[in-house]
Amino acid sequence: MLKFQNKIVIITGSGTGIGKAIAIKFAENGANIVILGRRKEPLEEAAKELEQVISKVKSNSFVKIFPGVDVSDEDGVSKMFEDLKKSHGAVDIVVNNAGVSGPVTCFANAPISEFKSTVGIHLTGTFWTSSQAIKTMKPGSKIVTISTFFTEERPYEQRPYRFRSPYTASQGAKNRLAEAMSWEITDKKII
Numbered sequence: 001m002l003k004f005q006n007k008i009v010i011i012t013g014s015g016t017g018i019g020k021a022i023a024i025k026f027a028e029n030g031a032n033i034v035i036l037g038r039r040k041e042p043l044e045e046a047a048k049e050l051e052q053v054i055s056k057v058k059s060n061s062f063v064k065i066f067p068g069v070d071v072s073d074e075d076g077v078s079k080m081f082e083d084l085k086k087s088h089g090a091v092d093i094v095v096n097n098a099g100v101s102g103p104v105t106c107f108a109n110a111p112i113s114e115f116k117s118t119v120g121i122h123l124t125g126t127f128w129t130s131s132q133a134i135k136t137m138k139p140g141s142k143i144v145t146i147s148t149f150f151t152e153e154r155p156y157e158q159r160p161y162r163f164r165s166p167y168t169a170s171q172g173a174k175n176r177l178a179e180a181m182s183w184e185i186t187d188k189k190i191i
């Protein structure tokens with residue numbers, strides 16, 4: 001029996017990059033995989049790779065894709081979780097991975113729309129995805145949130161990240177959000 005056999009894992013922003021790599025690792029370990037993002041093509045490509053992994057490890061797991069889901073759009077995220085609840089019931093693991101670099105410039109030159117969208121994706125997206133996920137989660141389920149070490153205070157290494165204030169602020173807030181949420185769900189035994 002593979003480690004994550006029969007588990008359902010959702011990874012946000014998983015058609016490319018770190019999200020896709022995490023999805024592959026879970027598939028190698030037997031999980032059913034749900035991947036999502038705004039663009040359809042990368043998700044379809046990633047799904048093909050995941051199917052190959054699943055057939056190699058003979059786990060019989062499924063892959064489901066949710067294209068057109070923007071984690072900063074709460075209606076889209078809510079609908080995805082409703083669909084999943086109807087088709088598959090509870091979710092076991094959620095990985096909040098979706099992210100963008102945001103505007104790379106002195107904060108004084110960053111358009112307010114880009115500031116808001118960076119915060120919306122990293123912070124609001126993590127908040128709402130986690131909030132929807134725990135509605136169906138059982139004890140032992142997990143929420144994993146990807147952030148960055150560039151929020152840390154190390155002045156001689158240009159930290160916090162210089163010329164990426166919206167990104168750095170969103171990630172720092174995301175760290176605190178993850179800590180705060182984790183305290184509030186210990187009684188549910190969700191990690």
Ligand SMILES: NC(=O)c1ccc[n+]([C@@H]2O[C@H](COP(=O)([O-])OP(=O)(O)OC[C@H]3O[C@@H](n4cnc5c(N)ncnc54)[C@H](OP(=O)(O)O)[C@@H]3O)[C@@H](O)[C@H]2O)c1
Pocket residue numbers: 012013014015016017018019036037038039040042069070071072097098099100121146147148149
């Ligand atoms: N790479 C690094 O060195 C590094 C370092 C520290 C932290 N991180 C963090 O790690 C995470 C993944 O980074 P990565 O390097 O793998 O980035 P990436 O290759 O650019 O992948 C990001 C993925 O997120 C998706 N995405 C972006 N905005 C989204 C949204 N609003 N809703 C849903 N999906 C969205 C993108 O697909 P669509 O555009 O199709 O939506 C894409 O597939 C990010 O949170 C990033 O901040 C990365």
